């Protein structure tokens with residue numbers, strides 16, 4: 001007998017775990033399937049921390065998702081006891097002269113301030129001297145300035161996935177890991193989902209497959225996406241005193257538009273000196289796939305990162321890289337999200353809200369996906385396939 005569900009969620013990473021939780025919370029009979037055992041480090045949702053900010057320079061249409069995600073994570077912290085969200089402030093730093101764009105936005109600081117005004121987020125603009133005095137770890141130049149708000153901070157991606165899967169299971173969701181979906185075929189009134197283990201049926205299917213999504217779509221749709229390899233680095237501070245300057249109560253999360261090809265972004269230290277301080281840049285030049293990506297980070301790559309993006313801006317961080325990790329972006333032009341019905345199958349919802357800034361929105365996106373599946377809610381047309 002083929003088992004039947006109100007909704008099946010394909011992929012239980014950031015978006016799928018959130019969708020499964022929201023579906024179960026609404027009383028739906030839900031099945032979640034993942035090829036690995038989330039949270040895992042093969043996709044896009046690992047590496048300890050993700051920046052969250054309600055004022056989104058990528059566009060004002062994103063703020064409501066981030067705000068709602070904060071509310072949901074606070075509820076889940078109370079339910080599960082897991083640490084999900086730290087609001088230690090957000091800085092968008094820029095300065096005079098030619099600067100790197102961030103997520104395709106040239107004047108990211110200005111765009112962030114505009115998004116803050118539209119979302120009703122209080123902020124201040126700091127000059128270089130104030131920045132250095134308040135946050136001595138940043139090696140900013142005199143002409144640099146920064147947007148600062150107190151509602152931004154960082155989320156814990158692995159804990160968020162765990163909390164939502166736990167809360168979904170507690171509400172009766174059927175969650176299966178180590179099972180790979182090999183096809184989905186819509187019929188009149190249902191979708192048949194076949195895995196490497198068995199076949200299921202559902203009224204609605206949510207495809208939240210992250211970097212594996214393009215391979216599941218016909219070429220014209222897959223052409224919306226580009227999967228890229230990204231690298232996260234943790235560098236050791238030069239001394240205990242230097243490490244202390246990166247403590248969460250003294251050091252906010254930041255995105256820094258540099259006089260260099262790429263921006264950098266980073267986090268406060270979340271552990272002792274041996275665990276390092278995490279920061280990263282982004283690359284959009286080379287496309288890859290989850291199967292073919294190189295998951296090792298050679299010493300030359302670490303050295304180049306340190307010399308170009310770390311030493312000139314954080315002089316108190318040493319060249320010792322205590323940890324590095326690769327991760328995958330699923331990029332859509334102009335850093336857009338795609339959250340839409342499959343153009344050929346109206347019982348299939350496709351969720352690819354990534355473009356390198358999706359995590360902060362994931363809990364709110366999961367809520368929208370559950371409303372699309374159960375209530376026929378329509379997403380913002382800005383998130384449609386093109």
Ligand SMILES: Cc1cc2nc3c(=O)[nH]c(=O)nc-3n(C[C@H](O)[C@H](O)[C@H](O)COP(=O)(O)OP(=O)(O)OC[C@H]3O[C@@H](n4cnc5c(N)ncnc54)[C@H](O)[C@@H]3O)c2cc1C
Nearest residue numbers: 011013014015035043044051181210327354357358359360
């Ligand atoms: C290095 C890096 C830094 C980032 N920094 C930030 C940040 O600071 N702030 C922010 O907001 N966002 C950030 N992001 C973006 C954010 O992390 C992603 O948008 C988000 O995690 C994507 O979640 P997802 O659910 O789409 O993908 P994933 O979490 O990868 O989930 C997809 C899941 O689908 C499963 N799957 C795939 N195919 C199948 C199949 N056939 N059958 C069964 N299961 C399948 C996979 O196993 C996987 O678990 C960053 C991303 C990266 C890579």
